Amino acid sequence: MIDELTLVREQRPDTRAPDHLTVTRARRALLNRAVEGRRRRRRRVIAVGLIAAATLVVVGVVSPWSRTLTPAAAAALTTAHLEEHPEVGADQYLHIRKVERTWGYGEAGEVNPWMLEYWVPGDGSSEWVERSGEPDDRETNSFDDWGPDLYVDHADSMQGLLAQLRDYAKKNxxxxxxxxxxxxxxxIALDPVAPESFKDDVVRAVSSLDGVKVADPSFSSPGLNGRAIEMRGSSDFWFVVDPASGEFRGLVGHPEKDETWVGPEDPMWTIVFDNDVVSDKP
Known part of the structure; x- marks a missing residue:
């Protein structure tokens, strides 16, 4: 499957294409920009937004580290992840991987070798490690840059959370x-930094709204299965949830066919987040 870097090179030959770490920071910048609210964001197709973000970073318009929370807030985000994974020891790490698969662009269900990964320290500190790129790419990045305050400071009730999400949307x-x-x-669902329980609450909340319907009651693909829901009038992407609990399981996208499509399957992508416990970081 053609990636963002190739598209930037082809569509903007006058622009120096970014490296993989820059693209990672650009992906994070899309979420950080939501906090700042300095530019209108539209996400019609996932690749379009990522290409635009990478290009903006290259030409110096967007600062990839535009948002840094206090150490206390960063520690609170670490705590939120570790509470969901009590199996992580103080001398271990929670390893989070964003796994993307595609159909119609090569081998069916092929895992994108470019994989965004995080290592969350079991000792509760805020020194996460981020890695991006091909499997043999060893660039690492320790940082104190997190997502919106909403990740760790949100209402317990569904209606209260929806009110906060409306404010969050309007601000951005x-x-x-x-x-x-x-x-x-x-x-939020796309961000590996957002705690799993918060994603569950957000997806449950939007699923309760008028205009949201079941797209596939028993969606199934390698690494992802459950009930798929969509917004009426748009099938660009689905949220996939546990049929019983409503917990978020992953995303499914249905891009239109373009010159990068090779078939024979209809174009489709899925994104899931895998977790395991490891004894060391890169």
Whole structure:
């Protein structure tokens, strides 16, 4: 499958293409920009937003580290992840991997070798490690840059959370209606830094809204299965949830066929987040 770097090189030959770590930071910048609210964001197709972010970083318009929370807030985010994984010892790490698979662009269900990974320290400190690139790419990055305060400071009730998400959408150029809520839910679900329980609450909340319907009651693909839900009038992507609990399991995208499609399957991508416990970081 063609990637963002190739597309930037082809579509912007006058621009120096970024390296993989820059693209990772650009992906994070998409979420950080939501906090700052300095530019209107539209996510019609996932690749379009990522290409735009990578290009903006290259030409110096977007600072990839535009948001840094206090050490206390960063530690609170670490705690939120570790509470969901009590099996992680103080001298171990929670390893989070964003796994993307594609159909119609080569081998069916092929895992993208470019994999975003995080190592969360079991001792509760805020010194996470981030790695991006091909499997043999050993660039690492320790940072104190996190997502929105909303990740660790949000309402317990569904209605309270929906009110916060509406405010979050309005602050970042989206409307307070279903489209805006669906969009910010996508941003949150796509971010490996967002705690799993928060993603569950967000997806449950937007699933309760009028205009959201079941797209496939028993969606199944390698690494992802469950009930798929969509916003009425749009099938760009689905949230996949546990049929019984409503917990978030992953994302499914249905891009339109373009010159990169090779078939024979209809174009599709899935994203899931895998976790395991490891004894060391890169």
């Amino acid at each position: 150029g989206e409307g307070p209606g279903l489209h805006g809520l669906w969009t910010v839910a996508f941003w």
